[in-house]
Amino acid sequence: MTVAVIGGGISGLVLAHRLRTRGTEAVVLEATARVGGNVQTLAQEGYLLESGPNSFLDREPATRELAAALGVEARIRPADVAAKNRYIFTRGALRAVPSSPPGFLTSDILSFSARLRVLGELFSARGPEGVDESLAQLGRRHLGPEATTVLLDAVQTGIYAGDPEKLSAEATFPQLVKFEREHRSLILGAIRSQRAARKATASDGGPKSKLTGLLSTFDGGLGVLVDALAAALGDAVHTDAKVEGLVPQPSGWKVRVREHGRPVELLASQVVLAVPSHVAAGLLRPLDEPLAAKLEGIPYAPIAVVHLGFAPGATPKPDGFGFLVPAVEGKAVLGTIHVSTTFPFRAEGGRGLLTCLMGGARRPDVVARDEDALVALAREELKAMTGLSATPELTQVVRWPRGIPQYTVGHLERLASLDAGLKRWPGLHLTGNAYRGVGVNDCIRDATRLGDALA
Numbered sequence: 513m514t515v516a517v518i519g520g521g522i523s524g525l526v527l528a529h530r531l532r533t534r535g536t537e538a539v540v541l542e543a544t545a546r547v548g549g550n551v552q553t554l555a556q557e558g559y560l561l562e563s564g565p566n567s568f569l570d571r572e573p574a575t576r577e578l579a580a581a582l583g584v585e586a587r588i589r590p591a592d593v594a595a596k597n598r599y600i601f602t603r604g605a606l607r608a609v610p611s612s613p614p615g616f617l618t619s620d621i622l623s624f625s626a627r628l629r630v631l632g633e634l635f636s637a638r639g640p641e642g643v644d645e646s647l648a649q650l651g652r653r654h655l656g657p658e659a660t661t662v663l664l665d666a667v668q669t670g671i672y673a674g675d676p677e678k679l680s681a682e683a684t685f686p687q688l689v690k691f692e693r694e695h696r697s698l699i700l701g702a703i704r705s706q707r708a709a710r711k712a713t714a715s716d717g718g719p720k721s722k723l724t725g726l727l728s729t730f731d732g733g734l735g736v737l738v739d740a741l742a743a744a745l746g747d748a749v750h751t752d753a754k755v756e757g758l759v760p761q762p763s764g765w766k767v768r769v770r771e772h773g774r775p776v777e778l779l780a781s782q783v784v785l786a787v788p789s790h791v792a793a794g795l796l797r798p799l800d801e802p803l804a805a806k807l808e809g810i811p812y813a814p815i816a817v818v819h820l821g822f823a824p825g826a827t828p829k830p831d832g833f834g835f836l837v838p839a840v841e842g843k844a845v846l847g848t849i850h851v852s853t854t855f856p857f858r859a860e861g862g863r864g865l866l867t868c869l870m871g872g873a874r875r876p877d878v879v880a881r882d883e884d885a886l887v888a889l890a891r892e893e894l895k896a897m898t899g900l901s902a903t904p905e906l907t908q909v910v911r912w913p914r915g916i917p918q919y920t921v922g923h924l925e926r927l928a929s930l931d932a933g934l935k936r937w938p939g940l941h942l943t944g945n946a947y948r949g950v951g952v953n954d955c956i957r958d959a960t961r962l963g964d965a966l967a
């Protein structure tokens with residue numbers, strides 16, 4: 513019997529591919545007409561538009577291995593060197609994020625007194641033992657209030673679009689908690705771990721970029737990876753196949769599917785839910801209400817993606833990768849990616865492409881606005897923050913009402929109790945961005961791990 517993988521996002525596709533390359537039959541059941549989930553690249557009027565993720569850090573072995581197995585490794589494209597500059601909009605201006613700790617002391621990204629407070633981090637105390645703190649609590653204890661509301665807030669916004677008062681420090685930035693546990697000071701922990709990693713890289717002769725990973729995509733956008741997975745899986749992928757029910761059988765599962773509008777049943781030895789956690793909750797509710805409630809308890813931040821394309825010469829190429837906006841600035845724009853600076857091939861003939869991410873956990877109201885209103889708001893805020901007033905030749909809006917899962921305080925405990933709850937249901941598994949990492953790399957790593965375990 514086959515493994516039924518429910519959900520054809522990157523997680524489900526990678527899992528099915530891993531199973532099949534290891535000789536285990538698997539089918540992917542995807543509700544919509546296309547696979548990829550959040551990963552969606554659109555070629556339009558000379559622009560390559562990403563509706564979801566734009567890039568990944570090329571340091572995850574599972575991602576490289578996957579790209580190699582699919583024959584698309586040579587199509588990986590690192591960001592232009594110009595993208596090494598990054599900015600935060602704070603105290604009314606775009607300010608450069610220093611690339612090294614010494615640069616930080618002379619940078620104006622924080623006020624003078626806040627920089628002194630950050631130096632005091634070297635003497636900061638460990639947090640209470642065994643308490644899952646919020647990211648903001650951890651930040652304030654170590655870095656002080658200003659660095660927390662400006663720097664830490666901006667960094668988490670770029671990944672989670674979340675609220676640092678609610679996010680779990682350990683679930684979102686485990687490295688920081690590890691630094692605190694092992695070195696007391698985050699700064700000392702970072703310095704020592706960088707030193708150790710440099711030593712290890714030098715001894716195996718690897719490049720320095722192996723330490724941090726290069727921000728990368730594929731020559732045709734991240735859709736290249738999805739297309740290659742879909743091609744490799746062939747008719748094992750069923751699109752327009754929405755799973756509506758799961759029925760446990762003496763050995764395995766009956767999966768109720770609505771495929772091209774018709775009800776179909778499939779018998780599977782194992783079922784993997786690679787769907788958003790609220791969808792998994794809906795499917796499990798008739799079987800196990802407590803398990804469904806735990807899944808439903810994982811909140812999502814809504815996010816709107818607004819692309820603005822500019823004719824060649826209509827606007828100067830902005831410097832750097834882009835900028836992030838801490839919530840304290842009161843903007844609807846969470847951050848802007850200078851796409852045509854970072855990946856010049858994504859805008860043909862010298863065009864300019866900016867992608868604004870808007871809304872997030874603290875401004876869910878923004879995402880509910882209509883498309884014209886979102887474009888107008890993005891342009892108004894960009895003008896105020898960067899002075900950009902040119903009229904775009906292309907605008908495109910994608911809304912994700914449940915964009916990014918939020919690993920709130922208690923997330924790790926919730927995961928442990930989900931794992932315990934799943935033991936009641938042999939042959940039922942979960943993967944996807946709601947559990948062990950929200951990035952594309954995390955999804956690939958978790959699906960690969962599960963694929964190996966099931967195969």
Ligand SMILES: Cc1cc2nc3c(=O)[nH]c(=O)nc-3n(C[C@H](O)[C@H](O)[C@H](O)COP(=O)(O)OP(=O)(O)OC[C@H]3O[C@@H](n4cnc5c(N)ncnc54)[C@H](O)[C@@H]3O)c2cc1C
Pocket residue numbers: 518519520521522523524541542543544547548549550551563564565566567568753754755756786787788791815817912915916943944945946950951952953955
């Ligand atoms: C705007 C945005 C920007 C992002 N930027 C980045 C970035 O730059 N870098 C990065 O690493 N990550 C980024 N991410 C995160 C990353 O894209 C996601 O975490 C990842 O793509 C999630 O993949 P998934 O397969 O786990 O889930 P999904 O992509 O949500 O896939 C789940 C699939 O399940 C299907 N489904 C739902 N219900 C059913 C059902 N009943 N039956 C069958 N199928 C069903 C859905 O249609 C969907 O295709 C971003 C996310 C968003 C939204």
